[in-house]
Amino acid sequence: MAPTVAATLIYVPTLSISLKQRPGVSGVFPTSSVLFPRSRRIGSHRLRVSCAAKPETVDKVCEIVKKQLALGADQIVNGESKFSALGADSLDTVEIVMGLEEEFGITVEEESAQTIATVQDAADMIDNLCAIKQ
């Protein structure tokens, strides 16, 4: 009796994790293969004064933000979304920046982290730091 109880306990975590992984993986593939965002980005790249972030970076940042704030699939997160508008308080913002550090393998300074207000700011800083790292 005891071994079967333990077996069912072990099963539950792996099931829930694999369920969570699948939607995340399938969510990444379509966006990276769609051409529309890429062509739109090139146009905005010409208009911006500072260098714009790559669309893949923005997509990854949006994914991490959505996961951290537990936003549904119907809520739109793009480059111009402000963290405060998405319902993130300062603690959430710190957690998101830490998640981005871990994901991209960079280290963000305290002062730079406080200036991040939108998804685009975060993506720009990530690309700058990745370029400096290389």
Add this chain to the structure above:
Amino acid sequence: MACSRAEALSLFRSLLRVASTFKDYNIRSYARRRTIDGFRENQTLSDPSSISAAFSDGKAQLVVATRQALVYDIYAPTTKSVMETLGV
């Protein structure tokens, strides 16, 4: 001596950074979870004495965590936890 908002966020960031340096998956996830829960729980404190008490408590925990990360590193586990091998 009450702490400012920036100091509290800085402590939060430091604790999360130290939490990520633990080699053991269980301790790493516990440290991260505990700091997040602790800060969320004390988010709405308004009394300066309780704020400074919580802040000094957090600073003491930071000292403990940095020390223990080094100590545990000496005897780091050789096998990876099953939770870290998912995503195959």
